[in-house]
Amino acid sequence: MGIDVGSVSTNFALIDEDLRVVEHLYLRTQGQPIAAVQTGLQEIASRIRPDDIVLGVGTTGSARHLTGTLVRADSIKNEITANAVAAALVVPDVRTVIEIGGQDSKIIIIQDQVAVDFAMNTVCAAGTGSFLDQQANRLNIRIVDFGDIALTAQSSVRIAGRCTVFAESDMIHKQQLGYDKAEILAGLCEAMVKNYLNNVAKGKDIQP
Incomplete structure (x- = not known):
């Protein structure tokens, strides 16, 4: 069983001897990694048979050491x-x-x-998933629907993506100009891609 505990989500994956995923679970961490892990373990336990045996546990994510101690993990690896x-x-x-x-x-x-x-x-949340998560909340859109809605846009609008504060004010301005949600979401996605390429991937040889 693998457990990935991050700042936003806590994820579980249960694989068999052939490395096939037999169970998986996604939960929001909500600032409480221990509670998220406990909830996840209970849910996974309810999905498997009583005679199933978990042969090993590995943890990763920002709370990997805490989680590893909690579940007595066999392996603790960075992301x-x-x-x-x-x-x-x-x-x-x-x-x-x-x-x-x-x-x-x-x-x-x-x-x-x-x-x-x-x-x-x-350093900054502008190039991370929480950036899109925050903007989705402001637009009253579920993050799981973010991509599908963005893909319906006929065109995108340029959004300042270097800073979440600037992005929020820019979004409000674009809404006032009459751009719809799909166009704004598409613009947010493009802004994050540009931020990523100009910061994280700068100077890297990106190969398929």
Whole structure:
């Protein structure tokens, strides 16, 4: 069983001997990682048979050490290692991993299934998932619907994406100009991509 406890979400994955995912669960951490882990464990336990045996537990994410202690994990790995190993397992010839997390964004460069370089953005929330999460809340849109709505836009509008404060004021201004939600959401996505490429991925050789 793998447990990924981040600032925004807590995720569980249960795999069998053939590395097939047999159960998975997504929960909001809501600033309470211990409570999220306890809730997740109870939910996973309710989904499996009483005679099923969990042979090993691994933890990752920003609260990996806390969670590892709580569940007596067999393995505790940082997100860079976990992402690189998982990506290489699923796509053996992978060369670049792009991750947009709740509080940080990462790029991982892989050669011969080994992470050889990486970069992270932990200074500002503008280039992270929480940036989109906050803007979705302001527009009264569920984050799970964000992408689908953005893809319906016929065109996007330019949104200041370097700072969440500027983005909010820019969004209000664009709404006053008559742009619809889909166009604004598409603009927010493009703003985050530009932020990511200009900061986290700057100077990196991005290969497919």
